[in-house]
Amino acid sequence: MIEVALLGTGGMIPLPNRFLTSLYCRINGRYIMIDCGEGTQISLKILGWGLKNLDVICFTHFHADHILGLPGLLLTIGNYGRVEPLYIIGPSNIKNIVEDLCSIAPEIPFELIVIEQDYFTENIFELHNFSIDILPVDHSLDCLAYKINLPQKGKFDLKKAESLDLPKPFWSKLQCGENVEYHGKIFTPQMVLGRERKGIKICYCTDSRPTDEMINFVRDSDLFVCEGIYGEDEKLDKAILKKHMIFSEAATVAQKANVKELWLTHFSPSMPHPEEYLSFASDIFANTIVAHDRISKTICFSDK
Amino acid sequence: MIEVALLGTGGMIPLPNRFLTSLYCRINGRYIMIDCGEGTQISLKILGWGLKNLDVICFTHFHADHILGLPGLLLTIGNYGRVEPLYIIGPSNIKNIVEDLCSIAPEIPFELIVIEQDYFTENIFELHNFSIDILPVDHSLDCLAYKINLPQKGKFDLKKAESLDLPKPFWSKLQCGENVEYHGKIFTPQMVLGRERKGIKICYCTDSRPTDEMINFVRDSDLFVCEGIYGEDEKLDKAILKKHMIFSEAATVAQKANVKELWLTHFSPSMPHPEEYLSFASDIFANTIVAHDRISKTICFSDK
Numbered sequence: 001m002i003e004v005a006l007l008g009t010g011g012m013i014p015l016p017n018r019f020l021t022s023l024y025c026r027i028n029g030r031y032i033m034i035d036c037g038e039g040t041q042i043s044l045k046i047l048g049w050g051l052k053n054l055d056v057i058c059f060t061h062f063h064a065d066h067i068l069g070l071p072g073l074l075l076t077i078g079n080y081g082r083v084e085p086l087y088i089i090g091p092s093n094i095k096n097i098v099e100d101l102c103s104i105a106p107e108i109p110f111e112l113i114v115i116e117q118d119y120f121t122e123n124i125f126e127l128h129n130f131s132i133d134i135l136p137v138d139h140s141l142d143c144l145a146y147k148i149n150l151p152q153k154g155k156f157d158l159k160k161a162e163s164l165d166l167p168k169p170f171w172s173k174l175q176c177g178e179n180v181e182y183h184g185k186i187f188t189p190q191m192v193l194g195r196e197r198k199g200i201k202i203c204y205c206t207d208s209r210p211t212d213e214m215i216n217f218v219r220d221s222d223l224f225v226c227e228g229i230y231g232e233d234e235k236l237d238k239a240i241l242k243k244h245m246i247f248s249e250a251a252t253v254a255q256k257a258n259v260k261e262l263w264l265t266h267f268s269p270s271m272p273h274p275e276e277y278l279s280f281a282s283d284i285f286a287n288t289i290v291a292h293d294r295i296s297k298t299i300c301f302s303d304k
Numbered sequence: 305m306i307e308v309a310l311l312g313t314g315g316m317i318p319l320p321n322r323f324l325t326s327l328y329c330r331i332n333g334r335y336i337m338i339d340c341g342e343g344t345q346i347s348l349k350i351l352g353w354g355l356k357n358l359d360v361i362c363f364t365h366f367h368a369d370h371i372l373g374l375p376g377l378l379l380t381i382g383n384y385g386r387v388e389p390l391y392i393i394g395p396s397n398i399k400n401i402v403e404d405l406c407s408i409a410p411e412i413p414f415e416l417i418v419i420e421q422d423y424f425t426e427n428i429f430e431l432h433n434f435s436i437d438i439l440p441v442d443h444s445l446d447c448l449a450y451k452i453n454l455p456q457k458g459k460f461d462l463k464k465a466e467s468l469d470l471p472k473p474f475w476s477k478l479q480c481g482e483n484v485e486y487h488g489k490i491f492t493p494q495m496v497l498g499r500e501r502k503g504i505k506i507c508y509c510t511d512s513r514p515t516d517e518m519i520n521f522v523r524d525s526d527l528f529v530c531e532g533i534y535g536e537d538e539k540l541d542k543a544i545l546k547k548h549m550i551f552s553e554a555a556t557v558a559q560k561a562n563v564k565e566l567w568l569t570h571f572s573p574s575m576p577h578p579e580e581y582l583s584f585a586s587d588i589f590a591n592t593i594v595a596h597d598r599i600s601k602t603i604c605f606s607d608k
């Protein structure tokens with residue numbers, strides 16, 4: 001399962017009652033963060049999920065409202081005694097940006113492994129038992145959408161295992177995904193597992209205009225977190241000008257991509273009550289939630 | 305008069321109920337800020353004093369908790385339509401630091417006039433009717449204390465004015481501090497004003513060990529805002545190690561310098577209830593306040 005929370009739901013400016021948009025995911029006790037604006041660490045402290053096992057911070061792009069909180073977060077993590085390396089991934093040039101920002105935080109006591117999108121193999125980053133896909137999207141500067149994938153192995157098939165010429169103590173290794181060599185023969189997990197089951201997919205797209213590639217990228221995801229900078233359709237021109245999306249556009253992507261649930265976020269500071277515009281999205285895609293800070297959800301495997 | 309507020313009272317890490325230490329002053333409708341950490345702009349929004357007429361941002365030093373909020377603040381000011389230049393002052397190298405931080409905020413629509421301490425004339429920066437003095441203090445890296453001075457002119461002396469060979473319509477110019485030339489003769493403000501009266505002085509010292517120079521610098525100030533990272537005397541060794549001050553040290557500076565009032569700030573995140581330690585300071589300097597976020601005060605001229 002994946003536990004997911006939005007640390008903030010604002011765009012551009014952090015407000016007293018609305019932090020900037022940032023996603024936080026817990027998978028088997030490890031954490032992934034996407035975007036970290038000014039104040040994100042405060043919201044995380046309120047949420048109370050902890051920081052110790054944060055493995056990866058992903059950045060969509062280099063506008064201040066998505067990345068300015070990084071040095072403060074890294075220093076706070078350092079204060080908590082971290083020594084293991086931490087991955088930072090994002091668009092081209094992220095190494096320089098992180099270096100510039102960390103000029104005021106030179107004493108971070110752990111290694112940062114910064115990976116630019118160009119160094120991804122087939123746009124996929126893998127760690128532990130999950131993977132993260134990226135997709136370049138259409139904003140006013142280089143910007144990435146993210147997809148977090150948690151695959152689910154097939155069920156253990158007792159009959160298959162019993163049919164192998166392999167003692168029982170080795171079965172759990174195969175079940176955990178490891179190969180086993182026994183009496184000169186290689187046994188693979190597939191030999192004891194049933195068909196691979198549907199995993200969990202969470203997608204995060206902000207800031208961008210809608211694109212066909214985005215629809216394909218988020219297809220069939222369990223949760224689609226998407227920007228909706230303005231609620232009303234009347235503000236489409238303004239959104240186009242600034243390379244953002246309005247509620248109805250995000251809902252159209254959700255509907256075309258057949259996602260299970262849509263969370264709208266990254267609201268303009270000019271929109272103090274985004275929930276008033278829910279119908280602009282829900283008329284197109286019913287399972288829409290106008291998100292609020294620290295909304296959270298546990299997503300379980302549906303294929304049992 | 306000067307209206308003064310502390311936007312935050314924390315050190316190191318912004319907390320849900322305590323923003324990072326930053327001072328905000330209003331003098332005749334113009335604003336001065338000292339330090340701007342992550343989240344400072346959120347606290348300012350809660351305080352509600354406005355940003356439009358912010359003229360100067362002063363930085364004590366380049367630890368993240370004192371400067372990381374700058375790019376976000378500048379972008380927010382830009383969103384409000386500012387076009388006039390804004391002064392930024394601080395220790396040597398502040399130009400490079402501001403440039404690094406603003407790599408994620410390239411579209412600031414107004415000029416930044418960044419002045420490093422080395423370019424101050426006699427450690428004084430003058431603007432409008434106030435001036436700002438700096439003093440290098442004793443921290444783990446270059447760090448400045450600040451003093452905001454608002455002088456008060458002498459009273460208008462009707463008898464002196466009447467004794468001059470100058471028509472009445474010119475008197476107000478002299479009263480406002482301008483020279484007047486009339487019939488080939490120069491008239492100066494001193495010719496119509498009484499003795500110069502005591503102005504207002506506000507001092508801000510964080511982060512630093514106490515020093516003799518600091519005592520001289522803050523002498524007789526109306527308000528002395530000073531760090532007190534720990535409350536108990538037992539934590540002196542830890543404070544010395546990190547080049548900070550504890551409550552009793554700040555109070556000793558206040559007492560020796562004969563200031564009117566002391567506000568303690570920059571509390572360690574390990575001290576959730578700093579007010580519990582008030583007596584460590586007030587036993588030494590009675591008029592001590594353990595500050596809280598957005599504490600504010602109007603300081604009027606005392607010499608009437």
